[in-house]
Amino acid sequence: MSKIKKIILASMLLAILIILNRFVSIKTEVLVISFSFVPIMMSSIWLGPKYSTAIALLGDLLGAILFPFGPYFPGFTVSSAISGLIYGIFLYNDGKEMSNKKLIIKLTISSIIQLIVVNIFITSLWIHILYGKAYLVIMTSRAITQIIMIPIHIITIYALEKFSRPFMEKYLYEEM
Secondary structure, rough: OOOOHHHHHHHHHHHHHHHHOOOEEEEEOEEEOOOOOHHHHHHHHHHOOHHHHHHHHHHHHHHHHHHEEEEHOOHHHHHHHHHHHHHHHHHHHOOOOOOOHHHHHHHHHHHHHHHHHHHHHHHHHHHHHEOOOOOOHHHHHHHHHHHHHOOOHHHHHHHHHHHHHHHHHHHOOOOO
């Protein structure tokens, strides 16, 4: 895929991320229900760790600047970047189609690592620092939600990747 195509795709995924994160999500002090993981994971599959990390970082930063809801805290931006990096490392396959089994295994491993390390431990720490809530209570309540999100992540991304693969091969991976 050419660099211009990568930048255009990254820009579109960044815009989708900001829309999903800021306008199509349910947020409380402790809990966030959102499909903003979709553009980050898809960028990880299609573009790799550099782009997915940049998209996640810029999505959080630009979203906080353009459409704030509460005080800006740089820890959440760091968490977003780490998420993009984790997904990018595990899911990128350099434009080659993965077998169904390999894709499911990679989705499972990356989702479990990201949801446990970032969403349960690190983000709970940021919430504790920002709002002064008890760390173990936050972590426990977030753990329940994140366990529920693992199959949602896997099923959603698996279906989207399989659906979009023919279009990606035709329009992005094919050189003109």
